[in-house]
Each structure stands twice: as C-alpha cells, then as structure tokens.
Amino acid sequence: MKNHNFLPLTLFALLVLSMTISVVNAEIIDDDTPVPPVGALGGPDRELNPDELEQWIRGRKIFDRDWDQSEGLGTPDINADSCRSCHQKPVIGAAGGLDVNVTRFGFDNGGAGPFQDLPGGQVASKGRRPDTPGREDADPQADIFEQRQTPSVLGLGLIDTIPDVEILSHEDPNDVDGDGCRGVARIIDIAGVPEVGKFGWKSQIPTLSDFLRDASTGEVGLTLVDDGRGFGLLTDSDTVPDPEFPADEFADMLFYCAHLAYPPRGGNPDPQVAVGEVLFDDVGCGICHIPILEGTGGPVPLYSDLLLHNIHPADFRGVGEDGAAVGFYRTPPLWGIRDTAPYLHDGRATTIEDAILAHEGEASIMMQNFYALTPEERAALLLFLSDL
Amino acid sequence: MNIRISVPLMLALFLGSIFCLSGSLQARDFERGDVNEDGSLDIADAIEMLNHMFLGEVAYCQDSMDVNDDGILDISDAIVTVSYLFLGGDAPEAPFGFCGPDLTEDKLTCESYSLCNLGDAIPGLDRDTFESFVRGRVLMSKDFTAEEGLGPFYNATSCTACHSTPVVGGSSPIYRNFFFAAVGAPGSQGPIWDPPVPSIVMPAYALPGNPRPAFPDPSQVGNNPVTIVQRNAPPQLGVGLFERISNATIFANADPDDADGDGISGRFNTDGNGNLGRFGYKSQANFLEAFLRGASNNQMGITTDPFLGSGGIVSAAMLQVSAGFDLPTTDDDLIDDPEISVQDFGDIVIFSMFVAPPPKGEMGADELAGETLFHQMDCAKCHVPVLESDLGPVEAYTDLLLHDMGPGLADGISMGMPQFSTISLGTTATEFRTQPLWGVGLHGPWIHDGRADTMHDAILMHGGEAQASRDAYEALTPAQQQTVIRFLEAL
16 A cells, blocks of 8 residues: 555544544554654654664653553552553653543632642552552641642753753742742752752652652552652562662663653744734733753753742632742743643643633733733734743 | 644654554555455355455455455456465465565555454445444544543543553453452342442542542442452453344253353353353453443443433333433433433444454464363363354353452452342352453453463462363473463463
C-alpha cells in the first residue's frame, strides 16, 4: 500500500487522529522506538555523545517501565505503576489527563479554616497492590479535597539550572511596585539548609532529583537509596526488599529527565501570534508568567517566575502547607500548554480560555485588562498562548 | 483544502502518533490470497475474489486479493490461485503463508485484516457495519470533558484508558484497576445501584473542585458488611462472539452438581433479567450493549439511552451490574442525559461486537508440546478450546461457566440474580467465570485483580476445582512449564 500520496495523507490522518487518540496505558517504548530529534517534543535537549545517548535511552525505558509487584510496586498504595502512566500526553515525559490526578485531602472546618492535615494522611491514592485488601481512603474527617494534575517533565532539567537568587530577585511579597501581583518563593529546609522550591504545584520541591524521588515513592510506591535530602521513602510496608529502585537505574532515569528538551514553540506563522505576544505583555500576564528566567546554562523560556501567588477568590478552599498557604500555587510554566489540557492545579479548566477566566486575586488587574480587550485582541492572545 | 502545519507541529504529531497508534495507521500486514482470513488458501478464497470483482461484494483488504501482486484486481488473480491450487502453478507472491506488508507500490488498500493485525474487524462485515466499527474504534479513545458529561464521578475519561493494552479494545496494567464494593454478607450482597443497599463501582474521582465521593454511601450501608475488591479491565478483543454462542452450547458443558465426579462443576450465572451470563469476571452480564452502557456510566459518568428505546419503568433491582437493558442511565451532573448519542455509542458497541479475537501465533514444537501438557493436565476441562457459534467456531478456551477457584482467589463477592432463575443461585464468593485464554499473553497482569505478574504465577494461583491441574503444572520440569507458557502465548 504505497503511493506517492502516502506521506501527506498519513500526516493528515495523523492530524485528525491525534485529536482523538490520547491514551496508551502500558509500555510504549521498546528497543526500536526512535529517539526524537534534538529539541523536538520528547527528544533530548542537546546533542548527546554515544554514552550519554545510551544512558538517555535506558532512562526513557525506565521511565516507561510498568513495575511489577515482585519488583516493589506500591507502598502498597499506588497512583500509577510507571512514570509514563501519568506523564504521556502528548508524548512520554509530558503531562496527563483528569483520570490520573492525585487526590490530596485535609480539614478546613467547612471552609472556615484553618486548613490542617489529618492523622489519616494527606493523599488518598487511586490504587493499591491487589494483594492488600481494601483501598486507601481519605480520613473520615476530611472535608476538603484537592486534585493535582500531572505536570509535564519536559524541560525540567533546564528549570533545575535556575539559581535560587534568580527566583528570589522577582519576589515582591508586599507588592512594592503596586501592580497587584506579589510573588513569594517557597523556602524548603533541606537538612538545615534553606533552598528555593522550584517544582510541584505548591513549589514544594527544590530539585529535579527530589521531584523524581518524591514521585517514585508517592505515585509508584518504590523505595530509594538514601540521599540525605528527605524526598522519597527508604522503606515501605510491602514485602519486597528495599531499596526497590536500584540506584543506577534511578541515575539513568534522572539523566533522561534532566535532558528532555523543553517543549518547542508550535511555530504557527500567523502574524496574529506576534500581536498576541505583545498583548500578553500589555495585559500583564508576563509579570508572573515571566517569559525567560536565566539559568546557569543560558536562558530558560518557561513563562513562569516559579513563585507562589494566590490567584483565587477569597472564599477559595484548598490545601494549605507550611510556606504555601491555602490558595497559593506556583506560577505554572506555560511552555507546552497547547498540548497539556486540562489546566490549573486540579484540571478544572478544559480550555486555555477557561484557565484564563479562572484567574482572580493577585491577577485581578490583569483580568480587568483582559476583559477590556476587543474580541479580536483576545483571539490573538489565545492564538499566541496556543502556540506555546 | 489548504492545511498549514508547521514543521515542529508536524514532527510532534508524527512522533506522538507513532507512540500512540502503533499498528492502526501503518500499512497493514496481510497474507496474499487468504481473502477470507481463515489461515489457508483454498477455492473459497478464489470465489470471494470473484464475488468482489464481479458482484461487488465488499472486502476490506484488496492487497490480499492481488495474488499476482500486479497492483490490479482482475480475473488473473483468481486464475493464479486456481492454477496454484490444482495445476501446480506458481505460488502467490509474498507475503504468502505468513503475515507481512506489501512491498511493492500500488494503489490498492488494506483497511482491515484481522488475521494479521490485532484489533481489526472480523471478516465479512457489510460496509455500513464496517464504517461504524471504524468510527467506534476512534470513539473508544475519545477523552470526555466535564462539559461533555464526564462525571460527576469517574475512574476514567475514555474507554481506552482501561482498554488499550496492546491495542484499542485490550486490557490495562494494575494502575487502571478499579475498586468494587459489595454491600451485605457474601451470598446476599445487594446488586449494583439497587437502593437502599447498593453494591457499587467505587469512583476514584469527582470532578475537580468537588469532594472525593464516599461510595458506597455510609448512610446507606448502615451495619452491613462491605467487601472491597479490585478488578483489572477485561480485554474486549473477540468478546462479541460470546453473544453468538447459543445457550444450549454453554449448557452442554455445565455440570452444576459434578454428576460426572471429576471434581469440576461448571455452573452458570444469569444477569438481572434471568438471561444466561457471558460477560464479566462472574459471568454476570448477558448483553453486550447493556454491559458497555453500564461501564460507560460506572467508569466515566457518561449516560446513554438504550438503542431500542426505553421499555418503561424497570424495577431498580433489575439494574444488576450494568444498565438495565431497556433503561436509560442518568446522573447528577449539569449535562443533559444522554451524554453520548445513540449513534456514537452504537459505533462503540459495534466495535466491541465485531472486533476480532487475537490471531493465533505460530505453533512450533514447543507450543505443541505445551498444548499436549495443557490437555494432559485437564486445563481444557474448563478452558474448553472451542465453542460453536453462528459465526463459526469460537476458539476462546473458556466454557463461560463458573468454577470454584478456592480460598486463595476467593474475593467474597456474589453476583447474579437467583430470584430470576430456578437453577442458578448466582455466584458464590469463590467462583469465577473461566477466563478466556485467547490473546492471554498480550495483556498482563493476570487474574481478576491483576495480582499475578506472570502467567506462571497465575497458573500457580489456581485452586479449588483447578487444584489438581495446578499441582500437575507445578510438578512439571521448568522446561515443560515453559512449553505450556509458550503454548498460552501462542493463543
């Protein structure tokens, strides 16, 4: 079945189908899976030498691997049995849909506050090893539940290179510049040393390695070799000997994640994209969604300040943590958002426009500006965002 | 049509799609000459070729009819076939006698060829049904949003969330397991959705911003015991054929009181309307449409209307496991019911009805040795290799009956509606439907809740009526055990 029209036809069919085909629930990477080009979606961030490429490929396989029960899957609780379970839209390493959300809970006295964690834990996992009866349920006292979306891993290696001082330089806790937007860094105590949180919806994790350790235990239920930083469990209550995640394999996976390219721009040639980009700045989106932060290896075009902001209405109910009160979330990077619906921390916004319209609180002035735009201007702004 | 696709986007689509689609868009593998996909070339294939060329009969793999590989379907293809069969003429061009792609350039197509491609349609569908099948396969992967009716409670946002290993219509790893809560003492547990004490699929999620649902509702449960079990998504490939097996054929293997004294019973279950069960781990559902409508509502919160119109008010007690067959499903979100049209859901049902069973693998010496052992160990007493249907033999390796699997696998769940049958008492807590083995190697983990990492583990977990067979397997040498596994992998 070959003819000279095959390639364009196939691409058109792929275009149509890519809108509907969305989920692959088991391993998708094998020895023949091509490595996407450098800089492409799901590809390496730079040219890798042969040894590095091998390690990257090994890491990708581990990221994709469905862990068996005999290998230590589960604490016994799980939200996933591989990293790819959640990080796969639109490519391995990226984001996930509503049905792989993580459920966090607590007690806020019916909204009157204050938020407090409960003795029954913080997370009600979705699944559990079948050899353990029942399921992990929320503490019966819980009255506030917050879902957390799967954040994309693409480009996180580059975010890891942003120095703490660069993030701190954008803080404005008292709104000294009067733009309504504050911005505070999340400070995490790592063995007595303060570090700035860069990862997680509430910026609760300082480094990419910490992030992967936290998820390996929290979502897949794997135990790890101690690195002295406090992320991930060293032991769990299944019967598989610890550590379940061999250190060399974890190192391979970390290398892969650290060298996943950030999501490239869509490249829509429509001149309205540039108009939208100017409006993005005019409206004030770029105050928090800072287009570029400087990393040690060069600019990081992430569209975030990596600071905590409260963009929610006063009656918002959610999870509070030490250093990140109820309503405060890290400015999510916007690179790659065209492919990572739904939006906001819990995925309540189906479209980019829904997500914009959900901004309040510190973003109130920007929202007034947004509402003041003409329909054409809004369309241009959305076109720009859909190109990220 | 002028579609502008940027290079990075094109690349992204291309790569994304290789990862997501493997198999569904690449040129299909096929066997040249085997037009009716029965695994051999004979005169029937030549007749089908002629019917297609001259009587306009539909066929979905033109490549398989192009016997001489000249890129044209004409009488010469039939002549080559007949000449090869009866006159010692040249064999058809490759791929002949094995599955493979067409290596020469032509304008012929191959839209479906289930003998060589997982998840394709069974042969012989009319054009309308085939097109519905193809639409249904795409809709299986549709991600429902809240605006489209997802929720208010859900475990998945699409069918393929749980049915995509290794292709659309398959099964899933453990993390897609769902929990099922049976309320009441085993043996008298309430049927699903049947107030005041419903057993229930436990949703992992409410729509974002809402509390995690407390299912089953503690206020309804009262002092009744609750049994929580897990279920791994059952594979769909070939399941439509179970509807085509007559009750009499299934009854023929039943031996509810073990009258023949071989230690193996074989009881049947009935659905909420007293019909002989065929689907589900407890054989608790009879009717594919209703089973799918139940899953759609219980797992995604997507409501549906029955295809033939509502039969009026059906007592809630009839809502066993899945939707009542003639009752609309409804939910409490803000989206009008039904949340998917009869046309669209019909396409999904058609896909499930006509998706072909997995093609059999190569049966070499090892596999044949394993097959012999399979029979010697009496595995085939429950995993009956073939049941007859009106569409021909169904080689599913199941009797579709319930068997006691012993305390190790017992899940404490009874399902079924004994009040509708004088001869079936529903399942006991230790009984399960014999799991079909076709394609069993394609979709680990194994056992109803995915507790077995390997097929070897799964065999060793058999107990109860299967204890003797299990022990016989354990007593084999590792090399012999390996041949049994090889045989199973070839199914």
